Amino acid sequence: MNEKTGTFPEPALRLEEISKSLGGRLILDAVSLDLRKGERKVLIGPSGAGKSTLLQCVNCLVLPDRGRIFLKGEELDQSDNRALRLFRRRVGMIFQDFNLFDHLTALGNVGIALQKVRGLPKAEAESRAVEELARVGLEGKASMYPAELSGGQKQRVAIARALAMDPEVILLDEPTSALDPELAGEVLTVIRDLADGGMTMLMATHQMDFALALADEILFMEQGRIIEQGVPSLLLAPGSGTRTLDFCSRLALGAEGRI
Amino acid sequence: MMDWPFYLDSVFPALNRGLGVSLQLIVPSALLGLAGGVLLGSLRVFGSPRLRRAGDMYTAVLRGVPLVIQLFILYYVLPKIGLYLDGFSAAVLGFILCSAAYHSEYVRGAFLSIRQGQLKAAQALGFSPLQSIRFILLPQAMRLALPGCGNEIVYLIKYSSLAYMTTCVELTGEAKVLASRHWRYTEIFLAAGLYYLCLTSLASFILHKIEARAHIPGFGRQK
Ligand SMILES: Nc1ncnc2c1ncn2[C@@H]1O[C@H](COP(=O)(O)OP(=O)(O)O)[C@@H](O)[C@H]1O
Ligand SMILES: [Mg+2]
Numbered sequence: 001m002n003e004k005t006g007t008f009p010e011p012a013l014r015l016e017e018i019s020k021s022l023g024g025r026l027i028l029d030a031v032s033l034d035l036r037k038g039e040r041k042v043l044i045g046p047s048g049a050g051k052s053t054l055l056q057c058v059n060c061l062v063l064p065d066r067g068r069i070f071l072k073g074e075e076l077d078q079s080d081n082r083a084l085r086l087f088r089r090r091v092g093m094i095f096q097d098f099n100l101f102d103h104l105t106a107l108g109n110v111g112i113a114l115q116k117v118r119g120l121p122k123a124e125a126e127s128r129a130v131e132e133l134a135r136v137g138l139e140g141k142a143s144m145y146p147a148e149l150s151g152g153q154k155q156r157v158a159i160a161r162a163l164a165m166d167p168e169v170i171l172l173d174e175p176t177s178a179l180d181p182e183l184a185g186e187v188l189t190v191i192r193d194l195a196d197g198g199m200t201m202l203m204a205t206h207q208m209d210f211a212l213a214l215a216d217e218i219l220f221m222e223q224g225r226i227i228e229q230g231v232p233s234l235l236l237a238p239g240s241g242t243r244t245l246d247f248c249s250r251l252a253l254g255a256e257g258r259i
Numbered sequence: 260m261m262d263w264p265f266y267l268d269s270v271f272p273a274l275n276r277g278l279g280v281s282l283q284l285i286v287p288s289a290l291l292g293l294a295g296g297v298l299l300g301s302l303r304v305f306g307s308p309r310l311r312r313a314g315d316m317y318t319a320v321l322r323g324v325p326l327v328i329q330l331f332i333l334y335y336v337l338p339k340i341g342l343y344l345d346g347f348s349a350a351v352l353g354f355i356l357c358s359a360a361y362h363s364e365y366v367r368g369a370f371l372s373i374r375q376g377q378l379k380a381a382q383a384l385g386f387s388p389l390q391s392i393r394f395i396l397l398p399q400a401m402r403l404a405l406p407g408c409g410n411e412i413v414y415l416i417k418y419s420s421l422a423y424m425t426t427c428v429e430l431t432g433e434a435k436v437l438a439s440r441h442w443r444y445t446e447i448f449l450a451a452g453l454y455y456l457c458l459t460s461l462a463s464f465i466l467h468k469i470e471a472r473a474h475i476p477g478f479g480r481q482k
Contacts, residue, residue: 061379089385099380103399147477220364
């Protein structure tokens with residue numbers, strides 16, 4: 001088990017007052033957060049709270065209107081496209097709907113960025129891709145195309161693809177919510193292995209039991225703001241009266257449905 | 260009955276000569292037209308708003324004006340502003356400009372039908388916009404556009420006969436000249452038609468081979 005917040009000295013990722021409006025509406029309202037090396041934080045909150053937008057603001061897939069982003073203490077210059085690309089290489093991203101490259105095999109999906117972005121020779125990129133596929137338990141599927149893989153396998157390829165870039169932080173946006181429960185399990189196992197390996201993670205999820213087992217801290221988001229945060233055992237203590245507890249118990253009752 | 264000597268001595272040599280010219284028209288027009296169409300289609304999707312508008316306008320004009328008129332403009336009107344093209348060049352240029360417009364429609368549609376999340380995934384891995392287009396989107400778009408572009412090339416083979424309008428004597432031109440010299444329209448035009456049929460069949464065959472080679476399991480059927 002991982003020690004709790006406070007024992008991670010090194011800052012990995014820091015967001016300061018990130019704001020974003022979309023379609024004339026304020027979607028993120030001055031959100032700040034800190035992630036230290038090896039730390040795992042889980043974003044929860046109702047659908048539409050802004051979790052996906054926040055995650056995509058971290059690596060500027062959605063450009064924040066305001067706010068500062070730091071990786072290992074260095075501030076990212078959001079207006080410098082080259083700096084942005086270098087930054088994105090260091091921050092892995094896992095999407096809810098996998099977003100595999102449809103024209104490439106599992107091996108190609110994992111290898112292409114190694115070749116084209118990191119500039120590895122083809123053979124080296126391939127052997128690294130083979131390794132990463134093995135790490136997520138897909139050594140036998142290297143030559144399969146996305147359409148030939150199950151949802152769980154697709155998401156594991158996506159994880160291997162992110163890991164191959166040796167990211168310092170991984171962002172996961174509801175990595176299992178597009179999956180049937182029996183397929184979600186295999187993805188959760190991979191994510192748990194990653195966590196055990198000391199990966200720094202920021203993850204949005206509705207999988208509460210998993211979040212509890214994994215999270216050093218829970219961030220509860222609503223209407224573009226983090227309104228509660230803390231270690232799971234405190235936020236979710238029976239009778240604590242937190243919004244988080246209320247949300248989670250409704251989630252458990254299925255009131256929120258699959259989001 | 261078949262008048263073999265007539266075919267062997269007059270028809271085939273003339274039509275073969277015409278076929279040679281037709282091929283010289285078709286092959287560069289097909290290749291450059293496709294290349295131009297890919298470029299134009301990409302610009303119409305990824306270009307700045309101004310470029311996009313210009314590309315859309317170009318396409319609308321070239322699709323909206325009969326090709327014969329375009330060829331006449333290249334051949335008869337350009338000289339008035341000091342640009343002289345011989346019949347062959349005017350025809351090739353006209354074919355390239357026109358088929359690029361049609362190809363660009365297929366390419367544009369293909370780009371727009373690719374799942375957008377893949378672009379985000381590429382960006383998130385550190386691809387530049389140009390790299391994302393080159394390595395992720397274009398290979399998919401080309402596969403999706405291939406059937407449409409293939410049809411366009413088959414059309415090109417047929418409308419290459421319009422080169423006759425710029426006094427470039429290709430397959431149709433040779434047939435016409437020969438037919439009016441010998442007053443034997445039926446045999447000669449039937450033979451010319453067969454020549455075109457062979458060309459389009461050959462092109463379809465090659466295009467199917469390419470499609471089969473480019474095929475990816477499950478790709479292009481979903482969505
Ligand atoms: N491109 C966009 N234009 C306008 N509104 C958007 C856009 N993207 C997201 N939103 C809105 O932003 C809010 C937050 O969305 P999102 O970050 O996806 O929430 P979550 O991931 O927590 O469900 C939602 O109300 C959504 O409708
Ligand atoms: Mg979301």
